[in-house]
Amino acid sequence: MSKRLRSSEVCADCSGPDPSWASVNRGTFLCDECCSVHRSLGRHISQVRHLKHTPWPPTLLQMVETLYNNGANSIWEHSLLDPASIMSGRRKANPQDKVHPNKAEFIRAKYQMLAFVHRLPCRDDDSVTAKDLSKQLHSSVRTGNLETCLRLLSLGAQANFFHPEKGNTPLHVASKAGQILQAELLAVYGADPGTQDSSGKTPVDYARQGGHHELAERLVEIQYELTDRLAFYLCGRKPDHKNGQHFIIPQMADSLDLSELAKAAKKKLQSLSNHLFEELAMDVYDEVDRRETDAVWLATQNHSALVTETTVVPFLPVNPEYSSTRNQGRQKLARFNAHEFATLVIDILSDAKRRQQGSSLSGSKDNVELILKTINNQHSVESQDNDQPDYDSVASDEDTDLETTASKTNRQKSLDSDLSDGPVTVQEFMEVKNALVASxxxxxxxxxxxxxxxxxxxxxxxxxxxxxxxxxxxxxxxxxxxxxxxxxxxxxxxxxxxxxxxxxxxxxxxxxxxxxxxxxxxxxxxxxxxxxxxxxxxxxxxxxxxxxxxxxxxxxxxxxxxxxxxxxxxxxxxxxxxxxxxxxxxxxxxxxxxxxxxxxxxxxxxxxxxxxxxxxxxxxxxxxxxxxxxxxxxxxxxxxxxxxx
Structure with a gap:
């Protein structure tokens, strides 16, 4: 951390003392018990980081601290501040409450259902309301008032909103004004540093023109956040973006799977459309985050106490914005052992570099942002159904005894598919049937x-x-x-x-x-x-x-x-x-x-x-x-x- 937590800081959800975790996208600090519930909700609801045992970009931590100190928690508990809420029996959790069901039910209502957030008056056309909120966000990011922008985002403002009259996005405005903390907040909510305005300039270009060099360097890091995180997970190093190095492909010969099945999977990975490749890369990123957070969680808990199933996050929680097929594939990533997972990560890093440097991506001269979007928050991602790639049915790190011809065939089948929300096709029906046979x-x-x-x-x-x-x-x-x-x-x-x-x-x-x-x-x-x-x-x-x-x-x-x-x-x-x-x-x-x-x-x-x-x-x-x-x-x-x- 950039500074030690003050003793006056308390958990945002139960007011317990000495919180050791933070929810990045909510701007709150959390105790261990409340954090265990946040982890089970999924990153699309709450992105948790340990305040001391997780590496933080300095300005990202400063952004969370600023939100906390400026009362960001009141955004999520707005209606609870009304004295009438106490009279009606509604209250927030307290440190003495049990995690399940008391704290868990309160946290789900607060962040998943947004039950206590201030609601705007209903209008006939919700899209107009969202557009108005986004225009307000577009104007607000030139100031240093983070809480106002977080409130707008909580109500539905879009971080990647392209202003039709101004011809740019909120991140362009924040970058031009040198508002680095606003840029951090927008990036957490899905803003893309590689987006061009009507004149072809990116937020990075505006930051450099304005002499905001720290902001420009940070925006480049955000642009490559996905591949940087994957590389750091494998080898503990990040690329030197200042000197033009944007990718690290770890040389891990011992960890690579050179089987025919792995070669076939890699070939199918390379044939994926940019959209499907991006989705797969985002899912693997989420799994890396889950594994690393799990490691920090276990290292910081008191193992003399009983760790029950209520604190276990054995695989990625379900994201209702995704199809059941994609959610199923995301959960199967947890069954990869280190050998298999490293192979998948290296394949994704290699193909991301190939897609940036090669001719497979169409459009502007630097299209890496199309596949390396900031994925710290996936609220802004419009999900489409896609079948899970070959890697999905690797069972577990000890499942060698149960490999059968049926399961291997099932593992081979699915990178080719790009399912839609339309009627069920014969191909989709057969894939479900084959999955049942394999099971x-x-x-x-x-x-x-x-x-x-x-x-x-x-x-x-x-x-x-x-x-x-x-x-x-x-x-x-x-x-x-x-x-x-x-x-x-x-x-x-x-x-x-x-x-x-x-x-x-x-x-x-x-x-x-x-x-x-x-x-x-x-x-x-x-x-x-x-x-x-x-x-x-x-x-x-x-x-x-x-x-x-x-x-x-x-x-x-x-x-x-x-x-x-x-x-x-x-x-x-x-x-x-x-x-x-x-x-x-x-x-x-x-x-x-x-x-x-x-x-x-x-x-x-x-x-x-x-x-x-x-x-x-x-x-x-x-x-x-x-x-x-x-x-x-x-x-x-x-x-x-x-x-x-």
Missing amino acids: EAKIQQLMKVNNNLSDELRIMQKKASRLEKQNSTPESDYDNTPNDMEPDGMGSSRKGRQRSMVWPGDGLVPDTAEPHVAPSPTLPSTEDVIRKTEQITKNIQELLRAAQENKHDSYIPCSERIHVAVTEMAALFPKKPKSDMVRTSLRLLTSSAYRLQSECKKTLPGDPGSPTDVQLVTQQVIQCAYDIAKAAKQLVTITTKENNN
Whole structure:
């Protein structure tokens, strides 16, 4: 931060002390609990950044601080300031309220429903009202009054509005006047620094002509914000725009996927229209933001406290302005491991550079803004349906066992499509049908894997019984050799900067298991672990049968039984296992059980967080079940090996 937060600053939503997060597009500071709700709303509602542990462009932070200090929160709570609101029982949340439902319901009403924002008198023609607001914004940005401009934007003024009489946009006006904080605010709401006015000049040109060099440099950074963020995510560096370097393509040979499938995907990526390429790049940007925010979130939370599903953001929240197909594809990005995601990011960076420098883009001499628009806020983006690219059906960082011909075919299919909001075509119908077939195939494969796991458990149980007869002395302390014992390539699949697994802290695992050799914590007996794993496997089979038979009302009771079995199994292990592998497997086991419960709850009628596509929920449920079975198998394998040493 440019300065330390003053002790008088409080959370905008509950008035809790010492807020550590900010909502950039709302101009407010947030406490951890309220921020957890903001994160679940999605970036189209609230763009959150940590005030101390996230890098900030200095003028962007100054813009948020200025809005906060000038009472921007009163914009979102306008009607609550009326004494009549207190009489009617309406009030804002307070620090003592529970996150769910109290704080969550208030925050959704405040920012998602805009329930407390001052409403203008209704007019017959809404477009005229929006045009009038945009003209007011066009005039206001030449001053330093940020709160007025934020209020206009909250009421529907368009940051990219092209004034028909003036022949320019609000960003041109702010740049000419040297109003760098206004430029930051407009950019957050989607203003494009590359837009030309009626004379062919951009906001960057006006800033340079006026001698506002800091503003000009910042506008260039904003123009390349998308590709800069992707490059920084992979290699921790940004291009030197001052010296004409606008792209960094990281050289990460070890991370690139050179398979035929990856080559085919890259070829289709290059054939995308500019519109579809821009949408894909924006979706990947949002996923990078989610992963990086997740990492900061986990690093700044107290892991001795219980982290429940209410604070987990396992994939990009649904944006109702997007089609169900695009939302489904955006959520699948979370299932890419570091290797796969790095490949996708590098492909996008490479193709963005090619499109700028090559002849594939038509129009002006510098059209990079067409594909590198500022995407800090997507309110101004007019979304069209598009099918998800080949990358969409990569399952998870540990899903190598379940790759089938059907799923690979499904992964190959969709960069060619540019769906519209019109009637359903035969092609669209067949794509949906193929997706259902692929999902059914994955259920069958998971059932097969689960049955194989049961067979392996029975074999291990017999071996354990024989070994227990042979060994009459207690097990000795084991060596911690995770690299040699890492099952199924776990060690290599988790390298690189990827989203950290959200998991309940060590405090979730009760210290009920008595160690064999005091005082060093040791593993439970193989027989106990196998018995608990069999119970988990049995419950997973019930869940998968419900998924096969489309009995969605059975998801919740099945997930609760799985959660109980997982908790009992986790209780067998010491509170702080010596082995990194045991800790990793326990985290995957418990976090997957919480994710499973969260996904299954989305099948409840009227759940506000439910996606419209039940098939998407089923796919997530299957993935969680697979992760639980995978973790249980790893724990059985580790326990058997360690107890036999």
